[in-house]
Amino acid sequence: MGVRTKINLGLLAAFVLGTGMLGSFAWNAIQQNARAELVREAQMITAQASAIRGYTVTEIQPLLAEQSRTRFLPHTIPAFAASSTERDFSKGYPGYIYKEAALNPTNPGHRATPAETAIINDFRKDAALKSIIRTLDTPDGPVISVSRPLKIGNKACLICHSTPDVAPASMVDVYGSENGYGWSVDETIGAQITTVPMRAAEERARELFIRFMTGAAGIYGVALLLVGIILHFAVGTPKATA
Ligand code: HEC
Incomplete structure (x- = not known):
């Protein structure tokens, strides 16, 4: 496996793990906040x-x-x-x-x-x-x-x-x-x-969560793309072997 593939796989794993952790944290925080507001x-x-x-x-x-x-x-x-x-x-x-x-x-x-x-x-x-x-x-x-x-x-x-x-x-x-x-x-x-x-507060919390996660995934996606482009120029494409 080439260096670039390894780096890309590492970045992908970080993306999946990071998004999962952020999602769980955000979901709990938004739910807790909604409940506190109702109380x-x-x-x-x-x-x-x-x-x-x-x-x-x-x-x-x-x-x-x-x-x-x-x-x-x-x-x-x-x-x-x-x-x-x-x-x-x-x-x-x-x-x-x-x-x-x-x-x-x-x-x-x-x-x-x-x-x-x-x-x-x-x-x-x-x-x-x-x-x-x-x-x-x-x-x-x-x-x-x-x-x-x-x-x-x-x-x-x-x-x-x-x-x-x-x-x-x-x-x-x-x-x-x-x-x-x-x-x-x-x-x-x-x-x-x-x-x-x-019910209405739960609905609002769910909408907020989806908007937040879509935004976060978008930012991650752009970051991944930029890293990919930088790697492309820094490491270059693997040379074809005869
Ligand atoms: C002059 C008479 C009177 C006095 C004095 C009075 N109450 Fe009442 N209380 C009533 C009546 C009549 C009701 C029903 C009111 C209604 O139809 O909603 C009631 C209702 C209540 C209720 C709602 C539950 C229920 O029984 O329907 C509570 C709680 C209550 N009273 C507490 C108190 C407390 C505490 C005090 C003293 C600080 C007090 N009351 C003094 C006549 C009185």
Whole structure:
């Protein structure tokens, strides 16, 4: 085998190996980046919901305190305000879902599914756990869920969530006397669970990977060609033997 053939074979092997290594590195980096972006999106939605909860307590509750005495207004309830607002938000962003899931919810729409129950139970077992990130396959495609525990921080919550006879009668009229009671201070009763769809992000990641690898292979190809041309002039073509 001539020197040039050996060099060319060496370059080809380096090309195949290099492209393989670069591809694997780029694929992992792009996937990790896509996932981190989705987690960040979910965290932002959760933060938004928490801000709505806070605003409801500090601004809406005092404003409607008078009317609330004669008629129960769910608009003053943080869970109601956050869930309603995020439901509207989801209309513009299908698949982006915020839920205040609870094991024994006041509003049956907040009842935890089996997967959500598992998350809440993990929070109940470990009080130090502040966030759980899970990937799930759903009929609408894979999703990432980011969860934070919902804890009964103070006794004021128990006005409505201890027993029906303590809760405002107007509330019991609307929500009944079965659900959302029996909670206690410091208990983790549920979780803020934000779900974001993965399919579009996976698609974008795949496109980015293909574009990147096409570019990289192009650059390698040009480099190989240049080396070939240089070799041609430096080493010359093998002389024909008689
Ligand atoms: C004035 C009564 C009242 C008080 C006080 C109250 N809640 Fe609620 N809470 C409700 C009602 C009513 C709902 C259902 C709202 C809806 O329809 O979305 C609810 C819903 C919730 C939910 C969503 C799950 C579910 O049960 O449907 C959570 C979580 C929650 N409350 C936590 C708290 C915490 C924590 C506090 C104290 C900081 C608190 N609540 C204080 C009345 C109250």
